[in-house]
Amino acid sequence: MEREQVELEAPGLDRRGTLIRYGHFGRPVLVFPSEQGRAWDYENNGMVDAVADLIEDGRVKLYCVDSYDHISWSDPSIQLEVRARRHELYESWIVNQVVPTIGADSPGVGDIITTGCSLGAFHALNFAFKRADLFPVAICQSGNYDAASWHAWGERGEATYFNNPADYLPNLSGDHLEWLRGRLFILLTVGQGDWETNPTGSLPSARATAAVLKEKGIPHELDLWGYDVAHDWPWWRQQIAHHLPRFC
Numbered sequence: 001m002e003r004e005q006v007e008l009e010a011p012g013l014d015r016r017g018t019l020i021r022y023g024h025f026g027r028p029v030l031v032f033p034s035e036q037g038r039a040w041d042y043e044n045n046g047m048v049d050a051v052a053d054l055i056e057d058g059r060v061k062l063y064c065v066d067s068y069d070h071i072s073w074s075d076p077s078i079q080l081e082v083r084a085r086r087h088e089l090y091e092s093w094i095v096n097q098v099v100p101t102i103g104a105d106s107p108g109v110g111d112i113i114t115t116g117c118s119l120g121a122f123h124a125l126n127f128a129f130k131r132a133d134l135f136p137v138a139i140c141q142s143g144n145y146d147a148a149s150w151h152a153w154g155e156r157g158e159a160t161y162f163n164n165p166a167d168y169l170p171n172l173s174g175d176h177l178e179w180l181r182g183r184l185f186i187l188l189t190v191g192q193g194d195w196e197t198n199p200t201g202s203l204p205s206a207r208a209t210a211a212v213l214k215e216k217g218i219p220h221e222l223d224l225w226g227y228d229v230a231h232d233w234p235w236w237r238q239q240i241a242h243h244l245p246r247f248c
Contacts, residue, residue, distance in 0.1 A: 001022060001023070001048075001052060001055055001056060002021075002022070002023060002024045003020065003021070003022050004020070004021045005018060005019070005020045005021075005039070006018075006019050006020075006021075006101070007019075008093070008097045008098065008101065009097060010068075010089075010093045010097065011089075011092070011093070012089040012092070013068050013071070013089055013090065013093060014068075014071055017039075017065065017066045017068075017093055017097070017098075018038060018039040018040070018065070018066045019039060019063060019064070019065050019066075019098060019101060020039045020040060020043070020062075020063070020064045021061060021062065021063050021064075021105060022043070022048055022055055022061065022062040022064070023055040023056075023058070023060060023061035023062060024058060024061070025058035025061065025106075025109070026054070026055070026057075026058050026059045026060040026061050026106075026109065026248060027059065027060050027061070027109060027110050027111075027112075027113060027247065027248040028060075028061050028063055028102050028105075028106045028109065028110070028112045028113070029060050029061065029062050029063065029112070029113045029114075029115060029244070029248075030063050030065065030094075030098070030102065030112050030113065030114050030115070030124075030127075030135070031047075031062055031063065031064040031065065031115055031116060031120070032065065032067065032114065032115070032116035032119075032120035032121075032123035032124055032127075033064070033065070033066070033067050033116065033120050034116070034117050034118040034119055034120050035067070035069050035074055035118055035119035035120075036067055036069045036070045036074050036119075037066075037067050037069075037120070038066050038067070039064045039065050039066050040064070041064075042062070042064045043064070045233040045236075045237075046233060046237050047117075047233070047236065047237055047240060048062060048064075049237075050237040050238070050240055050241045051240060051241055051244050054244060054245060054248060059245070059248040060244065060248045061105075061106055061109075063098070063101075063102050063105075063112075065094070065098055067090075067119070067120070067123070068086070068087075068089070068090045068093075069119060071086050072084075072086035072087040072089075072090060073087060073119065073122075073147055073150060074119075074150075076151050078154075079153060079154025079155050080147065080148060080152040080153065080154055080155070080156055080160050081154065081155040081156055081157045081159055081160050082154075082155075083147070083152075083160075084147070084159035084160040084162075084163045084164070085159045087159075087163050088159060088163065091127070091130070091163075094127065095131065095134070099112070099134055111134070111135065111136045111137070112134055112135050113135070113137045113138070113139060113247055113248075114127050114128050114135045114137070114138045114139070115138070115139040115140070115141070115240065115244075116140065116141065116143070117141040117142055117143075117233075117236045118141075118142055118143065118144075118200065118202070118231065119143070119144075120141075120143075121140035121141050121142060121143025121145075121202075122140075122143045122144065122145055122147070122165075124138045124139065124140050124143070125138050125140045125143060125145055125165055125186065125209070126145075126163060126164075126165055128184060128186065129165060129168075129169070129180070129184070130162075130163075132179075132180055132183045132184050133183075136183050136184055136185065137184075137185050137186075137187075137247055138184075138185075138186050138187065139187045139189070139240070139243055139244065139247070140186065140187065140188050140189065140206075141189050141190070141236050141239055141240065142189070142190050142191065142196060142200070142202040142206075142231050142236065143188070143190075143202060143205065143206065144200055144201045144202050144205040145165040145166055145205050145206075145208075145209045146164065146165070146166035146201075146205055146208075147160070147163070147164045147166070148160070148164060148166065148167070149166075149201055149205075165209065166205075166208075166209075169209070169212045169213070169216070170212055172216055172218075177216060177217075177218075180216075180218055181216075181217050181218055181219070184218055184219060185219045185220065185221075186213060186218065186219070186220040186221075187220070187221050187223065187243060188206045188209060188210055188220065188221070188222045188223065189206075189223040189225065189239045189243065190202050190203050190206040190222075190223075190224060190225065191203070191224075191225040191226065191228075191229025191230055191231065191235055192224060192225065192226060192227045192229060193225075193226065193227050193228050193229045193230045193231075194230040194231065194232075195230055195231035195232070196229070196230065196231045200231050202231060203224075206222060206224075207222065210222035223239075223243070225239070
């Protein structure tokens with residue numbers, strides 16, 4: 001399998017960011033790692049192998065990136081608003097460094113899918129809504145889409161609101177909402193077994209998010225897996241292998 005790793009400048013962040021590409025042709029898929037993860041975590045946890053047939057057949061190219069959760073959403077020492085402002089530096093890195101790199105590597109092959117597991121699913125959803133012009137499909141696995149539920153404390157302002165789907169989704173309206181209805185598709189997958197409710201909150205958050213998307217008329221699907229399906233990599237491998245072929 002063709003694999004290439006590059007290091008990209010990440011202004012304002014605490015280190016350069018890694019981007020790993022798997023595949024030679026196909027629809028680009030931007031993969032966010034789970035909490036505080038690195039670009040190679042998807043491969044190390046068997047997720048790349050789970051969709052190897054799609055990669056080898058030239059249907060998809062995976063672009064796996066670093067997270068910077070350790071200085072933003074996952075830093076309990078700082079207030080939620082500061083976490084959100086630091087996340088905006090990550091957003092800038094994705095939009096201004098990663099996306100152009102993907103575009104140069106995969107010219108003319110279609111819009112970028114976002115995906116991720118756990119906190120990576122939060123990123124996949126949030127980026128799709130904030131930049132649906134770039135990311136019209138999000139495959140979100142076992143995410144909690146309310147950053148305020150992650151041991152949050154302190155000030156909450158505009159940065160939190162505009163980067164927290166649980167805050168901004170209920171208030172979508174007007175022409176922008178109408179555009180999103182014709183542009184976006186959100187897939188929410190989650191199990192009903194160990195760790196999907198406690199401590200992650202993924203199951204209730206997926207249900208709540210799906211209810212808002214239904215109310216807003218945004219195309220989506222809530223795929224609930226069984227009571228034996230845990231918040232863990234073996235199940236995420238099965239889910240991505242099941243769903244990704246639909247979009248490439």
